[in-house]
Amino acid sequence: MKNEEKKIDSNFDHKKFGRKIGYLISAVMQIIFITVINKYYPEMKFLTSDFSKFLWAFNVAVFVSVMVDIILIFYDVYRFKAFLGLFKNIFSWRAFYILYVTFPFDFSKTDYSQGKITVKTVIIIILAGVSIGIIVDFFKLVLGKKEPKKS
DSSP: OHHHHHHHHHHOOHHHHEEEHHHHHHHHHHHHHHHHHHHGGGGGBBBTTHHHHHHHHHHHHHHHHHHHHHHHHOOOEEEEEHHHHHHHHHHHHHHHHHHHHHBBOOOSSSTTTTTHHHHHHHHHHHHHHHHHHHHHHHHHHHHHHOOOOEE
16 A cells, blocks of 8 residues: 555655646736636726726736636646746736836826826836846756656
């Protein structure tokens, strides 16, 4: 019986299982997030009517991200993961760029007077971070390691 347990345990990849759980949790959290934003954004007093100009890009970026997470649950290979990460980051960058350009926020109705500067700065930092992610995923895709051979 102990040999069978060792054999089962040696065939089970704990790291991949943990990543798969992470992908699942990420997909579920994003679905919850997109549902809340789409349902309650009209009630958020600091958002302007221009938010709808950004919302489509947000929905597409989150949809792509959820689909990538679901695909990676079933097929998690290094270079393919880099390709999907690159794909997902391009959609994310586009959404944040549209958010920056449309800037659908009005902080005059709130007590936070520095909101515009703060939010624009945060969006620029996010755009820079996503840009770095795009470059990293590109190099992972092109120069990435090969999958180890299974024996």
